[in-house]
Amino acid sequence: MKQSMKKLLTMLLTLAMMLALAACGNSTETGQPAAPEASQAVESNQPENTEASQPQAESDLAYVKAKGKLVIGYTVYEPMNYTDANGNFTGFDTELAILVCEKLGVEPEFVEIDWNTKEVELNSKAIDCIWNGMTIDEERKQNMEITQPYVKNAQVVLVKKGTSYEGTASLIGKTVVAEQGSAGEDTILNDENLKQADYVPKSLQTECLLELKAGTADAAVLDLTLAKTMTGEGTDYADIEIVDFLAVEDYGVGFRKGSDICAEVNKIFDALLADGTMGKLAEKYGLELAD
Incomplete structure (x- = not known):
């Protein structure tokens, strides 16, 4: 009798251990993930590096160079931009813009605009600059990037x-x-x-x-x-x-607000002033350069 009881108890203990092991196995498969996976889950909820994820502001100079041209907004305004008696499109601003574009490594494209909507055309990228004897004033400086004064x-x-x-x-x-x-x-x-x-x-x-x-x-x-x-x-x-x-x-050339082309044009202006090119051009058209 005692022997039978011992066998029965042994069988019950064995069965209990098997059930316990099965339960442990099921909780591993269907329960919470193991520690290393939990660590990975916590890491995935961390905020991304904001500096890397922020889109960089587009370089206006890179945009223009990618196109291969600078679209120049103008109105017919002698002696700045006009067609002469021989049918040639010329003028102080026309010639100066051509020289600057050569230094920038792009082609100039002159587009006649409505002066009253010049800022709209500039900001919509229908043109890349306003180069047409544009007077520098405080309001325009708030809305555009304007070069240093170049003509009085x-x-x-x-x-x-x-x-x-x-x-x-x-x-x-x-x-x-x-x-x-x-x-x-x-x-x-x-x-x-x-x-x-x-x-x-x-x-x-x-x-x-x-x-x-x-x-x-x-x-x-x-x-x-x-x-x-x-x-x-x-x-x-x-x-x-x-x-x-x-x-x-004073006159200045207007670019989109924040445009990095403006600083490059200022550098070219300085070089053309230093070598006398801009002075000769002003003399040709009866203009006086800005101080």
Whole structure:
């Protein structure tokens, strides 16, 4: 009897041990993962290296070089960008841009734009820069990357010869024209007397000269650089003269805000100033370089 009981107890203990081992095996397969795997799971939940995962800002210079060209926005504005009597597209800014593009290792592509929407075209990448006798001012410096000043300019009042002019007060109630979105327009809107004139914005500065010549405008406020070139003896506007200087300013080339092309162009400007190239070009077009 005792022997039978011993055998029974041995069998029960053996069965219990087998069941315990089976239970352990099942918990390993279907339960929590082993320690090394748990460690890996914790590591996978750690935040990624933010510096490596942040996308780098695109280099504007790299973008332009990848295209192989710099798209230059301009309006017809003698002596900066215009077509001469022989049908050649030329001008101070045109020639200067060609020289700079050669140094950058890209081709220049000139695209005529609407001056009033120049910033929109620049930011949409329809153009890569505004290179067209653009006046440097605080608002533009906030919205664009602008080169160092390279040419001096001023806003001047033009009238037909023989017109009585005694300062801007004599234009109160008269018709005055300027290019829309230009420094000339800003000058009119900020002058106490010219604000009381009948201001009519035009699409181009050359249209303003046509209005003066036709007698449909009493005065125009334009860039000195254009006025000197297009009026006086031997021009189509020999009967129009400059009678007043209202604002002295500088020109710069505008790029997209943050563009790294701007710094490269400044370096090229410095080199062209140092070797006299820019001075000779300014003399050719009757311009004065910025200080």
